[in-house]
Amino acid sequence: MKTLDVSEYLDLESRSLDALAPRQRILKTASELFYRNSIHTVGIDRIIAESGVAKMTFYKHFPSKANLAATYLRHKSALWFDMLATATEQAGPAPLDRVLAIFDALNASFQAPTFRGCPFVRGLAEFGPDAETPEVQATLAAYFHDLRKFVASLVQPLKLKNQESVVVQILALIQGSLVNAQAMRGGVEPLATRDAAKVLLEAAVQRG
Amino acid sequence: MKTLDVSEYLDLESRSLDALAPRQRILKTASELFYRNSIHTVGIDRIIAESGVAKMTFYKHFPSKANLAATYLRHKSALWFDMLATATEQAGPAPLDRVLAIFDALNASFQAPTFRGCPFVRGLAEFGPDAETPEVQATLAAYFHDLRKFVASLVQPLKLKNQESVVVQILALIQGSLVNAQAMRGGVEPLATRDAAKVLLEAAVQRG
DNA sequence: CGAGATATATACAGACCTGTATGTATCTTG
DNA sequence: CAAGATACATACAGGTCTGTATATATCTCG
Numbered sequence: 424m425k426t427l428d429v430s431e432y433l434d435l436e437s438r439s440l441d442a443l444a445p446r447q448r449i450l451k452t453a454s455e456l457f458y459r460n461s462i463h464t465v466g467i468d469r470i471i472a473e474s475g476v477a478k479m480t481f482y483k484h485f486p487s488k489a490n491l492a493a494t495y496l497r498h499k500s501a502l503w504f505d506m507l508a509t510a511t512e513q514a515g516p517a518p519l520d521r522v523l524a525i526f527d528a529l530n531a532s533f534q535a536p537t538f539r540g541c542p543f544v545r546g547l548a549e550f551g552p553d554a555e556t557p558e559v560q561a562t563l564a565a566y567f568h569d570l571r572k573f574v575a576s577l578v579q580p581l582k583l584k585n586q587e588s589v590v591v592q593i594l595a596l597i598q599g600s601l602v603n604a605q606a607m608r609g610g611v612e613p614l615a616t617r618d619a620a621k622v623l624l625e626a627a628v629q630r631g
Numbered sequence: 632m633k634t635l636d637v638s639e640y641l642d643l644e645s646r647s648l649d650a651l652a653p654r655q656r657i658l659k660t661a662s663e664l665f666y667r668n669s670i671h672t673v674g675i676d677r678i679i680a681e682s683g684v685a686k687m688t689f690y691k692h693f694p695s696k697a698n699l700a701a702t703y704l705r706h707k708s709a710l711w712f713d714m715l716a717t718a719t720e721q722a723g724p725a726p727l728d729r730v731l732a733i734f735d736a737l738n739a740s741f742q743a744p745t746f747r748g749c750p751f752v753r754g755l756a757e758f759g760p761d762a763e764t765p766e767v768q769a770t771l772a773a774y775f776h777d778l779r780k781f782v783a784s785l786v787q788p789l790k791l792k793n794q795e796s797v798v799v800q801i802l803a804l805i806q807g808s809l810v811n812a813q814a815m816r817g818g819v820e821p822l823a824t825r826d827a828a829k830v831l832l833e834a835a836v837q838r839g
Numbered sequence: 840c841g842a843g844a845t846a847t848a849t850a851c852a853g854a855c856c857t858g859t860a861t862g863t864a865t866c867t868t869g
Numbered sequence: 870c871a872a873g874a875t876a877c878a879t880a881c882a883g884g885t886c887t888g889t890a891t892a893t894a895t896c897t898c899g
Contacts, residue, residue, distance in 0.1 A: 445875090445876070459759070459761065460759055460761055460762070461671075461756060461757055461759060463669075463671040463672065463757070464671065464757075464762070466855075466856060466857080467856080467857060467858085468855085468856080468857090476876080476877085477876060477877045477878065477879095478858085478859090478877095478878085478879090479859085479860090479876075479877075479878090480875080480876050480877075482857095482858070482859080483875080483876085487857080487858085488856095488857070488858090539759060539760075540755065540756070543814075544752065544756065544810055544814075545755075545756035546756075547748065547753075547756075547813060547814060548669060548748070548752065548753035548754075548755075548756035548757060549669055549671070549672075549756060549757065551667070551668055551669060551747060552747075553667065553668055554668075554672070563814075567814040567815055568815075571815070587820055587823075588820045588822075588823040588826065589823075591811060591819050591820045591823035591824070592804075592823050592824060592826070592827040594807065594811055595803070595804050595807025595808050595810075595811055595823070595824050595827065596800075596803050596804065596807055596827075597807065598806065598807040598810035598811065598814075599802065599803025599804055599805065599806040599807030599808075599810070600803050600807075602752055602803075602806035602807070602810065603799060603802055603803055603806065605755060606751075606752075606755060606771075606775040606806075607775055607776075607779070611799050612795055612796045612799045614796075615795075615796040615797075615799035615800050615803070616799070616800060616803045618796065618800070619800040619803065619804075619827075619831055622830065622831055622834050623827055623830055623831070626830050626834070653845090653846070674885070674886060674887080675886080675887060675888085676885085676886080676887090684846080684847085685846060685847045685848065685849095686847090686848085686849090686888085686889090687846075687847075687848090687889090687890090688845080688846055688847075690887095690888070690889080691845080691846085695887080695888085696886095696887070696888090
């Protein structure tokens with residue numbers, strides 16, 4: 424997992440727009456618009472208008488829209504991994520609890536009225552393999568790589584024989600619960616995927 | 632599950648382009664372009680050019696691009712449910728086998744070099760709640776509703792106490808394995824989610 | 840054959856897109 | 870205070886987008 428400078432991203436959420444420097448104001452506005460709608464349906468002009476910034480200022484800070492999109496994704500990734508680290512650490516030392524804390528964190532984020540699914544799955548949908556935006560695609564690939572590494576680091580202490588399979592199962596439950604929450608807002612048993620992860624982990628532990 | 636006329640969609644895949652009537656030719660071309668890339672990044676002009684059809688002919692058959700997008704999604708839905716029905720029926724009468732057949736079908740489709748993830752998850756990513764395309768959004772909602780009903784109909788014979796939770800778990804594994812396959816092409820244990828479904832179903836049966 | 844439907848070719852309107860050019864104001868800092 | 874960096878406002882170039890208009894050709898079928 425590459426280290427990432429989160430200083431740029433962390434307090435973007437709490438501060439109000441006009442208390443931020445132009446670059447942060449652009450990033451905050453773009454982040455909300457990109458996530459609420461989609462990247463392709465939000466134009467530079469709208470981001471500039473809503474962030475109250477001049478066009479030249481925008482292009483001084485972000486050389487292209489693709490670079491802004493990649494920065495937005497890195498921003499979301501930093502926030503998400505920060506939340507994951509906090510949640511798993513607070514869950515105590517037991518590996519099982521730490522993995523299950525992921526699903527508690529997910530369920531909490533589903534409650535937000537602004538929840539719109541996983542930014543990275545949605546990014547994959549918009550920027551497929553044929554898209555000519557290498558920075559965006561590299562950012563997406565890095566996220567999925569890092570998430571897998573993170574889950575593996577939580578599962579690793581269990582010393583399971585088939586660790587790779589269990590990691591893939593947990594990842595599937597994570598992504599699947601995100602899709603479920605996005606596709607059927609509320610009409611879904613919130614604890615179901617958490618319970619599933621518990622059953623799978625306990626079964627894997629028993630098998631050794 | 633609403634009945635759907637699949638006659639328009641079924642043999643679209645096998646026949647060559649110039650053996651099809653204009654409407655089918657447009658739909659086949661659009662389907663491939665939309666799925667390989669995305670809906671927003673493929674323009675009407677490109678679909679017209681590659682399907683070898685005049686612009687007026689296109690707008691005679693499809694009143695708008697949104698209508699074509701919805702038709703594309705219905706096309707994908709019909710193919711997918713048709714494949715699911717075949718796979719589950721061929722799996723025999725045992726409910727467990729029938730559910731697991733879903734994952735065998737999924738793993739088979741992951742092998743195709745044209746695989747690009749779930750068209751409906753990707754559709755959600757492009758057409759969020761704020762998009763002004765009611766036909767597309769209704770088609771997406773119908774798909775997720777139908778998939779849930781389908782899984783429920785497979786689980787129902789098991790007469791489980793917590794059937795709703797098990798259905799949600801299976802759905803999460805389905806969507807999660809689709810995301811995994813799209814995000815980490817090949818670098819994933821193919822049988823992991825199938826095994827997970829088996830463990831979860833057996834545990835649920837034991838609990839009654 | 841002949842008429843109506845269907846498909847074709849091409850041009851165009853109007854809106855939106857990303858990115859640049861030009862010039863002015865404000866803010867920081869030595 | 871003065872100078873350089875930073876941000877502002879506005880206009881514009883060149884491209885793409887969806888959808889329409891106009892006129893011609895081909896195909897079906899009574």
